[in-house]
Amino acid sequence: MNRLLLICLLIINCLVSLGQDNYPTPTRMDGVLFYIQHNRGKNTYIYSLNYKSDKTINKDEPIQVYRQLFDNGGVIRPLTIIQKNFAYGIYSKLLKNKSYEASIVSLPEQKLFLHFPSKGDPYVSTTVAGTSFILKRIFIRQKDGTSGLSTKVDYILFYGVKDGKPLVKKLVL
Template sequence: MVKLILKSVFVLAFGLLIVGFNSPSTSLNLFSIGRSKDANEIFYAINLDNPNKLNTENPINVYWLKRTENNKVEPLSWVQKKFAYGIVYLSKSENHAKFRFAAYDKRVFELKKNQDNEFKVFTISGNKEVEVNRIYIYITGGTFWIPEIPKVELFATVSGTDKKMKETIIP
């Protein structure tokens, strides 16, 4: 009985450690992508070698929070990384990374420190630099390989201000 309890405590503690590291409430998350298709979300989290330096091999970790499956956390599949929600790095260093999404090469994003010396993701919207908070994709049909996406909304904060903004992107 004691052995069973100790084993259960170990499994629970280890599970909480793993889930806690990947939890959407962690300060390591940079932004998320939500979709009209379901409640599941893709999270983009900073990957640091130490508190002030990005992991130069993979500065951003990407993972699913499957709300439809009891908040299960799991990595993207190979297909999702390669053709949809994955990141294509254009440049990367210990304090900076430029990238685009695998599915959309018309917009460049930049991971760098903001005015508060915290790593955040930025892009240009309406000739202004903005800090990305969230992206929402409207999916109205189509197929797995060719979904119908009439619009994408980018929710952000104008750099150096508290001004929130929303940009509607027609892909």
């Protein structure tokens, strides 16, 4: 039984990694909460803490989103209006416990929570398939033959950490 489980886990791990060979990591990781990549290029959408000029968190918009264009030399740019309003933008609201509930505009049902622990760095958590974990990155597998505002998604992989161990959760849409 253990051998069969090990073989199944190995196969799943190989399949999960097939869609993401040679994907870059953002070059500036200070304040990064998580990032999103997809199968249509290596450009990366980065979600990081939004600091004001006095080095405190912007309480109205605690998470800022920008993109690193690895398909164009790694230059960092803001989101376009369409990306912000229809795909990668983020909404957030302050909760009573001084954390935030947030969601990405194109996936509003997937709740994200920004936490500010008394010790350690701020982090984002989410729940997929009944498992809560700290979110590190997301990979979106877009359907072939779809693009622009009519882009459809095959699945989303959520990479994170639970109890100090890495995990991957798959959301099929």
